[in-house]
Every structure is written in structure tokens, then in C-alpha cells.
Amino acid sequence: MSNVSVGPNTEISLHFALMLEDGSEVDSTFNRQPATFVFGDGNLLPNVEAKLIGLTAGAAEVFDLPPEDAFGQRNPANIQRIPRSQFAADMELQEGLVISFADASRAELPGVISAIEDEVIEVDFNHPLAGRTLQFKVEILAVAPVAAE
Structure with missing residues (x-):
């Protein structure tokens, strides 16, 4: 296992589940291929990505996401x-x-x-999850450095 932690210039492979307040699942990768992305590439909401900073392979966390950290308030x-x-x-x-x-x-x-x-x-035209508090469950599988551009 690597000791590289999530942050700028890293590629992250992870499993995640996004759930509503009642625990019902909106989306999950736990029963399929993990998600892999480069930190800061826009694949995750910035406020979600910020919660991953410092995590290393093997970490498992659950974060509550108020609307402001997820899809915003309904407008x-x-x-x-x-x-x-x-x-x-x-x-x-x-x-x-x-x-x-x-x-x-x-x-x-x-x-x-x-x-x-x-x-x-x-x-x-509001996002269907706007105004909702969500729960984000994550398991970091791998973190690797990538060359800075």
C-alpha cells in the first residue's frame, strides 16, 4: 500500500455510494468497477473532493453533505x-x-x-438533488502521483 495521500497531482481510485438522508442509495460503485479520476479534473463536486484531501489507500469514510456542499439549494x-x-x-x-x-x-x-x-x-430546472442533505460513503483503493502539467 502506498502512503501517497489524496491531493493535487494525484490519481485516485475509489468506491463510493451517494445516499439520501433516509439511507436510500442514489448511486454506488461498490458492486461494479471503481471510479478513477485525477484530483481536480471536475469528476467530483469540489466540496466533496476537498473532504478527500489527505486520505490514503485503505481509508474508508462517510461524510454528510449539506446542500451547500452538494447540489445547492433549490432556486x-x-x-x-x-x-x-x-x-x-x-x-x-x-x-x-x-x-x-x-x-x-x-x-x-x-x-x-x-x-x-x-x-x-x-x-x-433545479438539479433533482438540490436542497437535499446527502451522505457520501467512500473507500479509497489507490492514490498515485501524476505529473504536474
């Missing part, structure tokens, strides 16, 4: 009311349906239909 401005006429006439709309929209820069932006009225469809 009422991210709920849009869109005229029904902007949806295809043959599109079957139902609450909870996830639809892909294009933002101003043409990037894909998922939205969830949250209400259906006669003339207007309400679409929630």
Missing part, C-alpha cells in the same frame, strides 16, 4: 412556465417527465415537468 428562479404551444402537439406530457432542452449556449439542459395547466407547462 425558485429555476422553475420556468413555458407555453404549451412550445411543445410538440403529439408529445405526451406528464408530471415527473424529464425533457432535454437547449440552453442559450446550445448545451443540453434537463428539466422536469412539475405542473401541467391548460396553456402553460411548469418545468423545474
Whole structure:
């Protein structure tokens, strides 16, 4: 086992589980291939990555992530009311349906239909986990140095 610890210029291989407050699992790698990434490459939320600093191979931790450290608070401005006429006439709309929209820069932006009225469809563009306190369980499998760019 290496004594290299998680930090800048390291590659980390780990298993993780992301869970809701009630313990239900949102995502996990414990029953499949571990995740491998370079520290700071954007694969993990920055506040989650910061909690891993200093851990070494063999470490196992569980972190509580308040919304501010995870996907942020829900923002009422991210709920849009869109005229029904902007949806295809043959599109079957139902609450909870996830639809892909294009933002101003043409990037894909998922939205969830949250209400259906006669003339207007309400679409929630908040991340589905926004406003939720999460639990992040991690087991560090390997930490290796990578060359600084």
C-alpha cells in the first residue's frame, strides 16, 4: 500500500455510494468497477473532493453533505412556465417527465415537468438533488502521483 495521500497531482481510485438522508442509495460503485479520476479534473463536486484531501489507500469514510456542499439549494428562479404551444402537439406530457432542452449556449439542459395547466407547462430546472442533505460513503483503493502539467 502506498502512503501517497489524496491531493493535487494525484490519481485516485475509489468506491463510493451517494445516499439520501433516509439511507436510500442514489448511486454506488461498490458492486461494479471503481471510479478513477485525477484530483481536480471536475469528476467530483469540489466540496466533496476537498473532504478527500489527505486520505490514503485503505481509508474508508462517510461524510454528510449539506446542500451547500452538494447540489445547492433549490432556486425558485429555476422553475420556468413555458407555453404549451412550445411543445410538440403529439408529445405526451406528464408530471415527473424529464425533457432535454437547449440552453442559450446550445448545451443540453434537463428539466422536469412539475405542473401541467391548460396553456402553460411548469418545468423545474433545479438539479433533482438540490436542497437535499446527502451522505457520501467512500473507500479509497489507490492514490498515485501524476505529473504536474
